Structures are given as C-alpha cells and as structure tokens.
Amino acid sequence: MSERVSSRAALVGGLLLWFAVLGGALSWAVHSLAAWSIDELACEAGHDDLAGVPLVGAIALAVLLPAAGATAALVVSVLAWRRLRPEPREDGDRATGRAHLLAVVGLWLNLLALAMIVFGGVAALVLPPCQR
Amino acid sequence: MPSSTAAARGTRPGPEAMASLTRHWAEAPSLRTWFGTVDHKRIGRRYLVTAAVFFGFAGASAVAMRTQLAGPEAGILSPREYNQLFTMHGTAMIFLFSTPMLFGFGNFLVPLMIGARDMAFPRLNAFGYWVFLFAGLFMWASVPAGAAPNGGWFAYVPLTDERNTPGLHLDVYTLGLLFLGISTTSGAVNFIVTALKLRAPGMSLNRVPVFVWAIVATSFMVLVALPVLNLDNALLFLDRRFDTRFFEPERGGNVLLWQHLFWIFGHPDVYIIVMPALGIVSAVLPVFCRRGIVGYPLIVFSIVAIAIISFGVWVHHMFATGLPQLSYGFFSAASTVITIPSGLQIFAWLATMLVGRIVVSVPFLFVVGFLVTFVVGGVTGVMFALTAFDQQTTDTYFVVAHFHYVLFGGAVFPILAGVYYWLPKMTGRMFSVRLGRWAFWLVFVGMNLTFFPMHVSGLLGMPRRVYTYPGGLGWDPWNLLATIGAYVVAAGLLLVAVGVVHALRRGAPAPDDPWGGDSLEWTTSSPPKPYNFPVIPRVHSLHPNWDPRTVESTGPGATEDRILAEGRTTLCTSELDGRYERPVEMPEETRKPLLAAVGLLMVFLGLLLAWYWVAAAGAALVIGTLAAWLWPPRRTPQEAGVAG
Numbered sequence: 184m185s186e187r188v189s190s191r192a193a194l195v196g197g198l199l200l201w202f203a204v205l206g207g208a209l210s211w212a213v214h215s216l217a218a219w220s221i222d223e224l225a226c227e228a229g230h231d232d233l234a235g236v237p238l239v240g241a242i243a244l245a246v247l248l249p250a251a252g253a254t255a256a257l258v259v260s261v262l263a264w265r266r267l268r269p270e271p272r273e274d275g276d277r278a279t280g281r282a283h284l285l286a287v288v289g290l291w292l293n294l295l296a297l298a299m300i301v302f303g304g305v306a307a308l309v310l311p312p313c314q315r
Numbered sequence: 316m317p318s319s320t321a322a323a324r325g326t327r328p329g330p331e332a333m334a335s336l337t338r339h340w341a342e343a344p345s346l347r348t349w350f351g352t353v354d355h356k357r358i359g360r361r362y363l364v365t366a367a368v369f370f371g372f373a374g375a376s377a378v379a380m381r382t383q384l385a386g387p388e389a390g391i392l393s394p395r396e397y398n399q400l401f402t403m404h405g406t407a408m409i410f411l412f413s414t415p416m417l418f419g420f421g422n423f424l425v426p427l428m429i430g431a432r433d434m435a436f437p438r439l440n441a442f443g444y445w446v447f448l449f450a451g452l453f454m455w456a457s458v459p460a461g462a463a464p465n466g467g468w469f470a471y472v473p474l475t476d477e478r479n480t481p482g483l484h485l486d487v488y489t490l491g492l493l494f495l496g497i498s499t500t501s502g503a504v505n506f507i508v509t510a511l512k513l514r515a516p517g518m519s520l521n522r523v524p525v526f527v528w529a530i531v532a533t534s535f536m537v538l539v540a541l542p543v544l545n546l547d548n549a550l551l552f553l554d555r556r557f558d559t560r561f562f563e564p565e566r567g568g569n570v571l572l573w574q575h576l577f578w579i580f581g582h583p584d585v586y587i588i589v590m591p592a593l594g595i596v597s598a599v600l601p602v603f604c605r606r607g608i609v610g611y612p613l614i615v616f617s618i619v620a621i622a623i624i625s626f627g628v629w630v631h632h633m634f635a636t637g638l639p640q641l642s643y644g645f646f647s648a649a650s651t652v653i654t655i656p657s658g659l660q661i662f663a664w665l666a667t668m669l670v671g672r673i674v675v676s677v678p679f680l681f682v683v684g685f686l687v688t689f690v691v692g693g694v695t696g697v698m699f700a701l702t703a704f705d706q707q708t709t710d711t712y713f714v715v716a717h718f719h720y721v722l723f724g725g726a727v728f729p730i731l732a733g734v735y736y737w738l739p740k741m742t743g744r745m746f747s748v749r750l751g752r753w754a755f756w757l758v759f760v761g762m763n764l765t766f767f768p769m770h771v772s773g774l775l776g777m778p779r780r781v782y783t784y785p786g787g788l789g790w791d792p793w794n795l796l797a798t799i800g801a802y803v804v805a806a807g808l809l810l811v812a813v814g815v816v817h818a819l820r821r822g823a824p825a826p827d828d829p830w831g832g833d834s835l836e837w838t839t840s841s842p843p844k845p846y847n848f849p850v851i852p853r854v855h856s857l858h859p860n861w862d863p864r865t866v867e868s869t870g871p872g873a874t875e876d877r878i879l880a881e882g883r884t885t886l887c888t889s890e891l892d893g894r895y896e897r898p899v900e901m902p903e904e905t906r907k908p909l910l911a912a913v914g915l916l917m918v919f920l921g922l923l924l925a926w927y928w929v930a931a932a933g934a935a936l937v938i939g940t941l942a943a944w945l946w947p948p949r950r951t952p953q954e955a956g957v958a959g
Contacts, residue, residue, distance in 0.1 A: 208623045211649075215627045219645050226639050242641070269521075278892050284521040288616040295620055299627075299652050306644025314640050 203263045204285050206256025207293030214249035214300045218242050218307070226313035238312045246304040253297040260289035328849050328873065332880035339883040340432070340845035342904055351904040353437035354845060355426050358444050360741060362419025363734075365444075366412050367812075369451050372458075373407035374805060376400040381765070381801035384794050387786035397782035398465040399484070403458060405468030406488065409584065410495055411451045413726050417591035418443075418502050420733055421530040423741060425506060427836035428524045430515025430854065432847050432885035433901050435508040438908050438944065439501050445912030446498035453919060454491040457483070464488035467780060469581060470551070472562040472573045477555040485555060486923055489548040494919045496545050503534035503541075511890045515835070516877070517854035517865075518893040524834045524857075525608065528615055529594025532622040536583050536590075539626065544580035547573060556925075571636060578629035586625045588722060590618060592729035593660055596682050599729075599736045600664050602832050603679040604671025607858055610663040617656035617663075624653045634705040643702045650700035657693060661686065676830070677751035681732035684759045688724025692717060695770070710780075713773025719766040731758065731811060738815065739829050743842045744822030750814040757807030764800025768793035833858035838869065851877040851886050854893070911940040 221241050225233055233241040263286035269279050342348040352358065380400055383392040392400065422440065426433055434440045457463040462483040466475035475485045510531045514523070550561040551573065560566035562573050601608040608614065630638065630646035664686065673679070695717040699705045708714060731754075739745050772793040777784065784790055828837040837860050839847055850873040856862035868877075876895070877886065884898040917933025920926070 211627070212623075215645055215649065219630075219642050222639055222641050222645075278519070280521045281519040281892055284612050284615065287612040288619050291613070291616045292620055292623070295624065295652055295655060299624070299648050302648030302652070303645045306641055306648065310641045310644055312639065312641050315637055 199259055200263055200282060200285060200289075202256055203260035204289035204292065206259065207253040207289070207296030210249040210252035210256065211296035211299050213252070214245055214303060217249075218245035218303060221245060222312050231313070239307070242307050242312060243304075246300060246307060250297065250300045250304065253293055253300055256289070257293035257297060260286055260293050264290050328878045328880065332878055333849060335880040336846045336849060337844070339880075342845065347906070348904050350909050351441075351906040353433070353441050353902060353904050353908075355422050355434045355437065355440060356741075356843060356845075356847075358440050359419050359421075359423030361444055362415050362422055362447065363741075365448055365451065366416035366419055369407050369411040369455070370416070372455055373404050373412060374808065376404040376407075378801055378805055380404065381798040383782065384784075385798035386795065387784055387791055389783055392782060394782045395465070398780075399458065399461075399463035401780060402464045402467055402470075402488075403454070406454070406464060406492075407451075408722070409468060409588065410492060411447075411454065413588040413722065414499060414584075415447050415451075416730055417530075417533075417588070417595075417726070418499070418506075420526075420595065420730075420737070421506055421591060422502075424737065424836060425509055425527055425530055426513065427740075427839060427843060427847055428527050428834050429510060429513060429518060430835050430848060430852050430859075430886075431509065431513035432851070434505050435513055436505050438902050438905060439505055441905075442908035442911055443498045443501040443505070445909050446501070446915060447495065449912055449916040450491055450495035450498060450919075453494060453916065453923075454487060457487040457491075462487060464491075469577050470573075471577075472551065472554075472570055475551065476562060477558075483923060486552065489552040489555075490919045490923050492548050493545055493552075494915065496541050497915065499537055500541055503537040506530050506534040507538075512887050513885055513899075514888050514893045515852050515854050516886065516888055516893055516895045518859075518888070520891055521612075522854055522857045522859075522893075525597035525611070525614055525618070526591070526594035526834075528618050529590045529597070532618045533587050533590045536587050536622050536625065540580045540583040540587065543576050544584075547576035547580070550576075552922075571633070574633050574636065575629070578632040579626070582629045582632060583622075583625040585718075585721065586621050589725040590621060592685075592726045592733075593618075595729040595733040595736075596664060596685060597660075598834065599678045599732050600682050601667055601671070602736075602830050603674045603676055603682075604667050605674065605831075606667065606671040607833065607861075608663060609666040609670065610659075611857060613659055614663050617659045620656040621653060624649055624656075628653055631700055631705065634702045635709045640702070647700055647702055651697065654693065654697050654700070661690060661693075676735075677746070677748055677755060678732045678736035678830075680752065680755040681728050681735065684755060684762075685724055685728035685732065688720050688728060688759075688762065692720030692722075692724050696721060708773060710778055711773040712769040712777045712779055715779050716766050716769035716773055719769070723762055723766065727762075728758075731755075734811065734815070736830070737836075738818055739825030740836055740839075740841050740843070742819055742822070743825050744818045745825045745829065746814050746818040746822055750810060750817060754807050754810035754814060757803055757810060759807075761800050761803030761805075761807050765797050765804055766800070768796040768800075772797075828860070833861045835859050838866070849878070851879070853877065905944075907940050907944045911937050911944065914940060 221233055221238070225231070225238055231238050264283070267279055267283040267286050269283045342352055342354060379392060380397065383389050383397060422434065454464070464470070464487055465484045466480055466488070470485060470488055473479055510523070510527050550559070553559040554561055554563070560568045562568045562570055564570050597608055597614060627649040628646055630642060631650045634643055695713070699708075699714075699717065735746060735751055772790045775789050775793075777788070777790045784794075825841040827839065827841050829841075830837070835852060835854075836843070838852065848869070850869040852859060852865055853868035855864040855868070859865035876898070879885070879898050883901045883903060885901055887896045887899045888894055889896060914933045914936030917936065918930045921928070921930025921933055
C-alpha cells in the first residue's frame, strides 16, 4: 500500500516539476498564438468583436488567462527550487541534483514567460487592435 | 600544458577484452568500408570536410560579389549572375555550411562527450551524411548550369513564382532544401535519442556538457521548425510546377503565407545555427580559463529558453508588411526578451574569464573574437526588435551588416575555435600555433573591415541585393573598404585550411589531452579508437575528466557490465538520471544508407527535370533499400530471447 502511495506521490511530484519547468512557456505559447491570431484574423475580416465579445476583451482574456497560468508555474517552480537543494556530494541522491537544475530552469523560464505576456498586455492597453 | 594518456590512467581492460573490442568495432580499410562506414567519428569528419568545401564555394561567391561592388557601375558580374551568386551564397552558408558543420562537430563529439561508443542509430547517421552530400551537390551543380536559385535565400513570393521567375532556378531551391531537410531531420532525431539514452551511467541531466545540451535543444528546434519550411517549399514547388494557387491572392491564395511559414522556420534557424556554436564556446572557454564554467544552470536555462522563445519572434522579420501594430507588439515583446538569455550566456563567459586563469591559446583567441563580434551583432539585433527602427532600415545593408556579425561572429568564430580545439583529438596531430595566430588576426580584422562599413552604407540608404550602384551617393568608400576586408578574410580562412593540412602532414603527435579538458572526449586516445572507450566510465561530476572518481571508474577495477567486450555493444541508460538500464547491440557497416540516398537523389533529380519515371525508379529503390535495411535479422531462438 505504501509503495502505491509513494509511486503516486512520485507521479504527482514529477508532473508538478514538469509544470514548474514548462508551464510558463506553454502559457506564453497560448497567449502568443491566441492574442496574435485573434487580432490578425478578426482585423483582416473587418470585425471588431469575436463571437459577440469585443475584440479588446477577447485579447485581454488571451493575456490574463495565460498570465495566471505562468504565475502558477512560477510559484510551483519557486517551491520546487527551495525544496530540492542538491547535496554537496551529489551521489547520495542523483535525482535531487537533476530536479534542482530543472527547477532553476523552470523558475527563470517562467519569469521570462510572464514578462513577455505582461509586455504583450501593455501593448494591448496602448494600441487599438486593428491600427495599421 | 597538462597532458595524459589513457594508458597512464590504467584505463585498459585485459588484452583479450581489448582484442575483442577491436575485432567487433574496427573497420578494415577498404573501399567497401569507406562507402559503408557507420562510425560516428568518420561520419563527423566527413560532415566537417564536406561543409568546409561548400563553405569555400559560398565564400568564393562572396568574394566575387564584393569584387563587383568594390566600385560603382562595375561590370564584372551580370545582374543574372549576381542574383544567382548572392542566393547561393546565402542558401549555402545557412543550409549547407553552418548547420552541417555544427552537426559534424556533434557527430564526432556527442558520443565521446557522453561516454557512448556510437550514435544511437549509426546507419541513419550514415544515411544523413550521404543525403547531405547529394543535396549539396544537387544545389551547387546548378551554378555552372546557369540554373542556380536566384530569388534570395528566403525566396519571397510572388518574386519566386513561375510567372516572375521562370526556369529551374527556384525548383532547384525548393527541391534542394526538401532533399536536404531529410538529412537534417534524421540527424536531429539521432542526436536526441543518443543524448537521452546512451549517456554513461551517472551522467544525470545536471552533468551533461553544455555542448550536448545545445545540440539536443537545437535538434528539438529542427524537428519543430523544419517541417514548416518543408511545407513552404512543397507548396511553392506545387505552385510552380502544377499551377496550384497557395500563394496567389488573385486565385484565393495568400502571398504572406510564404513569409509566415518561412520565418516560423527562419528565425529559430538563426538559433539552430548559433546555439551549437555557443555550445562550442562553453566547451572551449572554461578549459582555457582553468575552471568550470560559471553559472552552468543558468546557461542550461538560457539554451532551453532560446529554444522555446525563438519560435515566437518570427514576425519581427515582417515588420514592414503592414500587419496590425498590436500584432507587432506581441512579437516585439518576445524579440526583446529573447536577448536576456543570450546576454546571460555572454555574462557567464565573461565571469568565467574574470575568475579564471586565462591561457591565451589559438582556440581562446577565436572565442574572444566571437565574443566581440557577437555582442555587436546582438546590439543591432535589439535595435531590429523595435518596430520603428526596423521599418527604417529593412532591406538595407544595415541588415546585411547585422546578420553577418551574428552569423560570422556567432557561428564562424566558434567553429574555428572548435576546429583548433578538437583538431588534435580528431586527427592525432597538433597544429602550428604561429599559423593559427596569424589566421585569427587576419579573420578578425578582415571580418570587421568587411562588415562594419556595411552599417554605414546601410544607414546611408544602400539597399541590399543590388548588383551595382551609381557613384556619388556616399556609398563608394564603404564598399571599397568592405571589399578589401573580404580579401583579408579570405586570406585568413585560407591560412586556417593551410594550418589544418600542415597539421595533418607535419604536425607533432597529439597527446590524449593536450589542453587539460574537462569532458569525456579527452579521456580517449587521440584520435579515439573505433570503440571510443575501452571501459564506459561511471560519471560522478559535471567535469568528469577533472574528477578522480570518474577517472578511477575506468581503471583496473572496472566491472564487466561497462567493458562490454563480447559484441558490438554500448550502454543504454535512463533519460533523466542516467541510470544503468542494459547493453544495446549496435549495427555494423553497410552500404544500404548510401543506396537509399542515391535513390532519393534520383527522386529529386527526376522531379526537377520532370522525368517522373526516374523519380518513380528512385522511389522504388528507396523503398526496396529501406525494406532490406529494416528487415529483421536472422537469429537463433537463443539470440532472439525466445528459446524455451
């Protein structure tokens, strides 16, 4: 029973670690593709709304939701980074050193992703969606 | 200089095991094995030499173009010849030199750096090389035929559609790149699997050399980016040959679709070229600073970040196409942010130099040359991330100056550093330091003399891709300087080639570790034996060759499960932590990869010349060869593991 619990914990821990590493990048990818394609395709078609939602609102959603995702990944990566300190002689538990490296990578990656989403949001605040 | 030999470390197992290893891995010197080799070291060297030859062709094109542009109204080249030369120059430098050259380093070095005996798929590796060779010949053969691509290396439609560019020119481009893409894709798959599954036991992700990280990240980028370029080229070929309408607005197509697809590939491709080169810098620099690289985790982060973010910046190549400004905003943000991980690597190298004890050797000089020129290219790169500046300078010589600083600085200097650094390991011979230093100064001075004036002529309004220009516009002195610089660079590069030949013919025998390197390739003999490692090491550190425990792991007490003398085998380990899994059998030499590549050449030649029966015969040859290649070998029930 305990083995089953620990393997489940390992699975959850592994998934959380991968979310910590790639969550921000995935959020930014969603933001980038959604915000850009909504803006470009709607403007090309001459619309100022998307399924009844004003274009500015749709783009705001494409900024805010991914920003929330990137923030969550950032929090998880900070927690992982703090809890996964590698031992001085790493041979004791090799997975700790590796997981710590991944947490560091994730932490900085999430920060950059969040920055890009925020910068995109600032652009959406100051530029009308279809101005060319 | 510290030096050591494998024998001095006690790395050899018993003579019987050594004889068995040699019997299973060595290839008898014959024409048959020359065409059938699957040894990653031989294939890596072939990539390097072939890419260098294509570099020579592309460089000669550049010298011809610079001679034409030395003064106004020159008539050395006709517009038609000039168009073909600048297109082939760019296409070859990007596709036939940079990436294959760096894949050559990867081929030679990745198995050595991770403690493996070969690439994961040796036959696929050989296939990739032959396809690269044939694709390069396919494209270069069009130059003397007067049918070379002539629409620029990014071949924008509608300039390149059948109506505006009739003839075979753009068919050579589209088919040549599709052909080459098969090689690059197979190489990328091979690198990823090799680095994830064949690392020596104990080499967890936090102990992987930066160069290997860079090659793996690059390979992932290739797998995502290249299909987009392939799609683009396939659509253009269909438009041109079969009158489809993907890029014709008047018939329902979209002319900007080409640019979007091209740059979704094209911008990551800048990093596909530069990133392995940065990996070379991260391998070379610490050794000549006599300490480990500063900020290893941040450099790994930087590699991963660049590999991801580079896919979200492509529209900054299209800032002058009239898309909504808000769209530009999203891409401008990413284009600005991507400079952070790039800059981080620069600071990590500077910090390594600051806290280390510098040994000014020839590879180190080229690394410093890289740092200076790449930073200049990076600064102008940030300027292009700003839409307003980009729109003012797009399609001027300022752009030409920028990307040559990035690509010459970011790829050629590290490649030359890598050539001098690993030449002793690859050839077993030391090079002439004097020749190397002369080559560096000629290349460095010549490069800056060639490309720096282009910033000025660009700001003065000189458009790129003009075969000549009128005098009196203020461009003349800058063009003359650039042309003089081109000849100086050519002299420097010639000296590099002379240095390599001199080393091969008259160089002193190289010790196994002439520089005191930290990674596993320096634990092998120079040049490495066919099996690379008599004993596969157990890795305990990021710097295995500086770590006594790792060195001891290949000593007399090495266990049988890492000697693996009974067969042509290497070790398979887990992806993340490098835990021992099982030995895997590696294939022997075969000419099937060559045959499959010949079949592909027939397919593409047939398509180019509209000899569709030749293409069909080629396809049949490819399918037949692949069937024979993949057919399960005959095994006894014991060998197959199904005996009762």
